[in-house]
Amino acid sequence: MEKHYSELTEQLLDGFKRLNNTNEVEQKNFDSPVGTWNVSVVRGEVFEKAVLGRAKITTKHPDSGVETRFDVIQSHVYPTSPKIPILIFSVENFEGTDDTFSGLLD
Numbered sequence: 001m002e003k004h005y006s007e008l009t010e011q012l013l014d015g016f017k018r019l020n021n022t023n024e025v026e027q028k029n030f031d032s033p034v035g036t037w038n039v040s041v042v043r044g045e046v047f048e049k050a051v052l053g054r055a056k057i058t059t060k061h062p063d064s065g066v067e068t069r070f071d072v073i074q075s076h077v078y079p080t081s082p083k084i085p086i087l088i089f090s091v092e093n094f095e096g097t098d099d100t101f102s103g104l105l106d
Helices: 002-020
Strands: 026-032 037-043 047-060 067-081 087-095 097-104
Touching: 002 037, 002 047, 002 067, 026 087
Parallel strands: none
Antiparallel strands: 026 037, 037 047, 047 067, 067 087, 087 097
16 A cells, blocks of 8 residues: 555645646644654645645554554645635545455545
8 A cells, every 4th residue: 555655645646736837835744652743835826725634543443452553644735716625635545354345524
């Protein structure tokens, strides 16, 4: 999944930059004891703000001790025009005793 998530992240950021006619990307990275959260923001004339977040988290179930890994990409896109609704989507992969893949588009 790492390769696919990395490619998806790169393609989305390239698209946001191309549509906003910019090469600037604001990067913020957050580390915690259970994982990382990387946030990229592209601003411009088409999208006031296009945010792409990538979380990689590893936890253990407190009772069973089963290790679970979460790999998530989320994007929130805010157009500059108030007549266009925001776009939110999420792609998630959970690995524990089962391997689950899901997504959301709103």
